[in-house]
Amino acid sequence: MFSSDRVYLVVDEIGVFLGRFAGRGFGYYKSLRNVVFDYDGVKAYFTRIQSDPYAPPSVFQIVVPGKIHGLKLKGYGKNDYLALSDYLYRRLYSESVKYRRKCGSGYSCFLGVPKPSPIMIYRSGAEIVGEDIVLRIFIGLPASGRRILVKPLNHILSVIIPRIINKFRNMYRCEEEIWERILYLRDYLYIQKLLEEENAVAFIANNSVLPRESSISQKPLANAVPFRVEDRFSREIRVPSGKTVYGLIIPRGLTVITGGGYHGKTTLLEALQDGIYPHIPGDGREYVVSRPRTVLVKAEDGRFIHRVDISSFIKKIPGGGDTRDFISRDASGSTSMAASINELVEVGVDNILLDEDTSATNLLYKDEYMSKLLYDDPITTITQLARSFTEKTRTNLVIVSSASSILLSKAGFIILMRNYKPTIRSRKEMGLVDKLPDKQYIPPRERRVFRGIRGVKKIRAKGSKLILKYVDGIVFELDLKNNPRIIENGQVKMIATILKWIIREKINGSTRELVETINNVFREKGFRGFTSMVPPDLGWVDGLDVAWTINRLYNVVFEKRPS
Secondary structure, X not given: OOOOOOEEXXXXXXXXXXXXXXXXXXXXXXXXXXXXXXXXXXXXXXXXXXXXXXXOOEEEEEEEXXXXXOOOHHHOOOOHHHHHHHHHHHHXXXXXXXXXXXXXXXXXXOEEOOOOOOEOOOEOOEXXXXXXXXXXXXXXXXXXXXXXXXXXXXXXXXXXXXXXHHOOOOHHHHHHHHHHXXXXXXXXXXXXXXXXXXXOOEEEEOOEOOOEEEOOEEEEOOOOOOEOOOHHHOEEEEOOOOOEEEEEEEOOOEEEEEEOOOOOHHHHHHHHHHOOOOEOOOOOOOOEEEOOOEEEEOOOOOOOEEEEOOOOOEOOXXXXXXXXXXXXXXXXXXXXXXHHHHHHHHHOOOEEEEEHHHOOHHHHOOOHHHHHHOOOOXXXXXXXXXXXXXHHHOOEEEEEOOOOOOOHHHOOEEEEEEOOEEEEEOOOOOOOOOOOOOOOOOOOOEEEEEEEEOOEEEEEEEOOEEEEEEOOOOEXXXXXXXXXXXXXXXXXXXXXXXXXXXXXXXXXXXXXXHHHXXXXXXXXXXXXXXXOOOOOOOEOOOHHHHHHHHOOOOOEEEEXXXX
C-alpha cells in the first residue's frame, strides 16, 4: 500500500505538514497516500484518494489496537462478533454524523458512513481483525474548484478524527451495553436453530410491534396494536439469556394468512421476511425470527429467465417453447413467478412467501368452476401443487390470500388477521371442503451450472440499482428493491463487488455451489475476500442474494447437467 518514502505524523505535526498543500491543485492530494497518522497509538491512513472534489469521497482507515480499545475479545464467541461490529458501526455513524458539513466544492468536508437500518449485519465501516478494531470512514477532501483548502482539512485530521477515535478508546466501559446485544443475538440464533430442527417457518413473539411508521421509515408505528396470539397457540421458549419468551411458531407446510383489507396481513408477511435479520433494541421486531433463507416471491413482468425448468407449473406455452428449459428476455407474471420459485428450490431455501397482491393470480389459484371451464389451461396452480411441493422440497409456503377460499381449503395452518390481531383457525372450524384435486410437483430434473456473464465492461451500484455496461453497448439496470431481502444500499454495493470478483476469478458451478462458495469466502476472509480496497459502505449479503441477482441479469450463461 505504501511506498518506501512513507511519512509518519503525530497530531501536532499535521498542520505544519499540510502547509505545503496550500494553493496547490487537487491532484497534489495524491501525496497523502504515503502518510501514516499516529493518534496516540492509533494508526490511520488513506486507502483511496478521490480524483477531484466531485468524485466519491476518499477512504480513511483507522486501526485501533486491542491495548487501546480494551475489549476482552477472548471472551467473545464467533457469532458474537456480529453484535459487536454492528454496535461499533452505529457508534462510528452517530459520532461522525455530528461533524458532517459542507465546505467548498462537491463533496468537500463530507465525513462519515451511511446511516444503518435497524437490522444487525456486518458492515465494512467497522470490523474486528485479529485483536484490532478497523474503522473505515469517508472524508471529502476540501477544495474550492480544484484548489486545495488546507484549513478545513487540518481541522478534520487534527481535531475531528481524534474526537472520533476517542470514542473507541477504553471501550471496556461499554461492555455491559455490548453484552446486552450479544445475549440478544444468542437468543435470536437459538430460536432460529429451533425453527430449523422443527422445519418450522418462523417465530413471532407476543407483544412484537410489526407495523412501521411509514413506507419510507423503519421506525415502529406509535400506538400500534402489538402482535399477540391466543394462549392455547402460544409457545414458551426459554432462551440462552435466561429469559422466557412466548409467541407463535408457524409450523412447516402450507400456511395461509387471511383477513380483510388493512388488517395486517401484508404487515405480518413483511415482518416474516425481515425476520431473517436480528434487530436492534427498540425496533419492536427483535423476537420476530425467521429461517435465514426466507424469500418473498413476486411477479416480475419483463425479467430475464435463463434455462429454468418451469414445467411443473406451466406445461406448454404458445409458440412451442420448452418449459423444461425455459428462456425469456421478457417474462410474463406467471412465468416469472414459476421461474423464481424453482430457482429458489435449486439453491435450497427454507421458506417461500407469496402475497396475492403482488402475484400472478392465474398461477396462484383457480376455483373449481374456472378449473372446469379452463380444462386445457397449461398452468397448474400453486394451490394444486402446494402439498406436494412442500413435501418434496421441504420448503415451506406462506401465502397471503383473502380474495378466494380455494387456498384455505389446502392450508395446514390458517392465520386470520383482524385489526392486527391474529386468530388461528382450522379448515374444519371454517367449514372448508377441499374439492380441488392435488397435483404432483416435479422438482427440476437437471441442475443449471453457471458459466459466467458475457461481455461485462463495467459494474456499479447506484442507490438500490445495479448498473451493468456491456461491450455490445447494452446498459442494463436491475433494481434490487425488488428483492425484499435487501434492506440497505450497502448490500447492493456488496453484490456489485461480488459480481466483479466472480468475473475476475472466473467463478462457476451450480447455483447452490455458487451460494456456498460466496458464503465460505466471506466466513473465512470477510470483505477482504472480494476486494483488496475495502470501502466503508459495504453490507453483508447471503450468497443466495447474489444468485437471485445473477438469475435476472443480461447475458448470463448457464449449462444444464443431470441432477
